[in-house]
Amino acid sequence: MADLAIGIDIGGTNTKFGVVDRNGHILEQGRTLTNDKSTPQDFIEDLFTKIQPMIERLGGKEKFAGIGIGAPNGNYYTGNIEYAANLKWPGIIPFASMMSTRFDMRVKLTNDANAAAMGEMMYGAARGMKHFITITLGTGVGSGIVIDGKIVLGHDGFAGELGHTIIRPGGRLHKGTHIHGPLEAYASATGMRETALEMLATQSDTPSLMRELKPEDITSQSVYEAAVKGDKIAQEVFAFTGQLLGEALANFVMFSSPEAIVLFGGVTKAGDMILNPTRQAMEANLVQVFKNKVKLMFSELKEADAAILGASALIWEA
Amino acid sequence: MADLAIGIDIGGTNTKFGVVDRNGHILEQGRTLTNDKSTPQDFIEDLFTKIQPMIERLGGKEKFAGIGIGAPNGNYYTGNIEYAANLKWPGIIPFASMMSTRFDMRVKLTNDANAAAMGEMMYGAARGMKHFITITLGTGVGSGIVIDGKIVLGHDGFAGELGHTIIRPGGRLHKGTHIHGPLEAYASATGMRETALEMLATQSDTPSLMRELKPEDITSQSVYEAAVKGDKIAQEVFAFTGQLLGEALANFVMFSSPEAIVLFGGVTKAGDMILNPTRQAMEANLVQVFKNKVKLMFSELKEADAAILGASALIWEA
Numbered sequence: 001m002a003d004l005a006i007g008i009d010i011g012g013t014n015t016k017f018g019v020v021d022r023n024g025h026i027l028e029q030g031r032t033l034t035n036d037k038s039t040p041q042d043f044i045e046d047l048f049t050k051i052q053p054m055i056e057r058l059g060g061k062e063k064f065a066g067i068g069i070g071a072p073n074g075n076y077y078t079g080n081i082e083y084a085a086n087l088k089w090p091g092i093i094p095f096a097s098m099m100s101t102r103f104d105m106r107v108k109l110t111n112d113a114n115a116a117a118m119g120e121m122m123y124g125a126a127r128g129m130k131h132f133i134t135i136t137l138g139t140g141v142g143s144g145i146v147i148d149g150k151i152v153l154g155h156d157g158f159a160g161e162l163g164h165t166i167i168r169p170g171g172r173l174h175k176g177t178h179i180h181g182p183l184e185a186y187a188s189a190t191g192m193r194e195t196a197l198e199m200l201a202t203q204s205d206t207p208s209l210m211r212e213l214k215p216e217d218i219t220s221q222s223v224y225e226a227a228v229k230g231d232k233i234a235q236e237v238f239a240f241t242g243q244l245l246g247e248a249l250a251n252f253v254m255f256s257s258p259e260a261i262v263l264f265g266g267v268t269k270a271g272d273m274i275l276n277p278t279r280q281a282m283e284a285n286l287v288q289v290f291k292n293k294v295k296l297m298f299s300e301l302k303e304a305d306a307a308i309l310g311a312s313a314l315i316w317e318a
Numbered sequence: 319m320a321d322l323a324i325g326i327d328i329g330g331t332n333t334k335f336g337v338v339d340r341n342g343h344i345l346e347q348g349r350t351l352t353n354d355k356s357t358p359q360d361f362i363e364d365l366f367t368k369i370q371p372m373i374e375r376l377g378g379k380e381k382f383a384g385i386g387i388g389a390p391n392g393n394y395y396t397g398n399i400e401y402a403a404n405l406k407w408p409g410i411i412p413f414a415s416m417m418s419t420r421f422d423m424r425v426k427l428t429n430d431a432n433a434a435a436m437g438e439m440m441y442g443a444a445r446g447m448k449h450f451i452t453i454t455l456g457t458g459v460g461s462g463i464v465i466d467g468k469i470v471l472g473h474d475g476f477a478g479e480l481g482h483t484i485i486r487p488g489g490r491l492h493k494g495t496h497i498h499g500p501l502e503a504y505a506s507a508t509g510m511r512e513t514a515l516e517m518l519a520t521q522s523d524t525p526s527l528m529r530e531l532k533p534e535d536i537t538s539q540s541v542y543e544a545a546v547k548g549d550k551i552a553q554e555v556f557a558f559t560g561q562l563l564g565e566a567l568a569n570f571v572m573f574s575s576p577e578a579i580v581l582f583g584g585v586t587k588a589g590d591m592i593l594n595p596t597r598q599a600m601e602a603n604l605v606q607v608f609k610n611k612v613k614l615m616f617s618e619l620k621e622a623d624a625a626i627l628g629a630s631a632l633i634w635e636a
Binding site: 145 | 367390391398400401447448449463465466468470471472473474475476477478479480482484486487495497565568569570572573574575576577602603605606607608
């Protein structure tokens, strides 16, 4: 019986993959670099070389129901990866179809944030929920929206780009999109670093542990470490980031009225330092009917696992 | 055969109702005042007195599949009207159940903006579309969101309150919700009037036709009339309103990636005067993958008809 699936999470730097059973147990896993392959063909060949031995160890191809993939700008409807800014392969790549040919298996593909949301729904904090939103606070800000138990794809497969919604009109420039004031420019790890650098510059009389670091060593992690030690500016960075993130979440709640919002990614390692100001700002901007209803929580899954699990779940769902 | 339905659109001032066939033809219609009835019971009794003769003229109860209702803060899941700010009856009213008892018919209820979206999907500009958003620019700003051919209700039935999403953090106070900067404070007829009053005050040296009006006579309609005659401040009011509305629409597009956004309501009578700046601001704030894809259009239905048709459609859908 085909009761195993392969889940693959393609990232700009690393690609992780695993063999997953129907209960969400990852039986084997591995990883490879993504962008050192000059063509998608080379990349697929590398994946085949690494995954094929796993398939054979676990009983051969007939044990496998298929391959699920989460990829930047992956489109569920077409199976293509389209103009992904973080991948070096240009244009539109018929990735699902190429994988299917090479592995001789059924392949489903979606974008990486949607795969993570799927993992959360089937095996994580959102188990049993039919309405929730996942927000990944990493190098960028990704999102997956679930309504009535289904990932929202929109009419063209590109729905759920909440990191690009504008929260400060005319505000900070997003270097990738050249648009001012999107959530991603503030609530990503990159955005937090920029907030820290700005605050260190404008409050030049205020002492800060972060002044001991070289500017290039200031990251969301070092801001967190300083904040824990009582650093005033570092704490302000979290208060500000939480304020903006909370306002954005309030807008999302008034769109789809989810039961929960699940936060993932590097920035969430700060725990209550980011969660408390976010929750406070979210509640302050919700109209009465939504107040004190929405669970704001962290993912229960390791980030890499969520995406592998979610990608594999595409196969059970399809 | 039960091939007729009754559609009722409950508004803060007027309630409109009609008998509708499966093809969306309104065979008879009428209206009554809403808030001069001191209890929901009195209101239902009044509706019964006015609708019962229609039912008899059109062949009696067995011709009717049921009654669909759009109401402020109407909840599809419960059939209740819950804490509606524009209605004088307080608390939670089990309106669908009360109507069903009085008329001895099946009754479905949803909120008024969702009923309008349903009308647009079945009989209006969004015919055949599975992903679209309707925005009503009236006294307030209402919205209905359709994803995969279904109205988005959220986990509690209250999704789609896009008029309350924040577009100017810390901006204009919404008098009803006491929250700063929501779309409704700017893009409603009421918000446009406030923008006009503000601009007249801050640009006191600029001549304007609107200065000939008493402040209480300045409405979105009089702003429109002045703008058509070339009034500079009035034209600025539209440019500003369109800018903010367009930014908000961009955010909505990046949430659910709809095929179209359909605009309804009094403010849309200004035609291109509101549509052009709105479209321009929306496109300017969309990331590449969404640009020049979303149809921004006006409703094809008369506003009252849309809600009656949409309410009646609840019966065919259920």
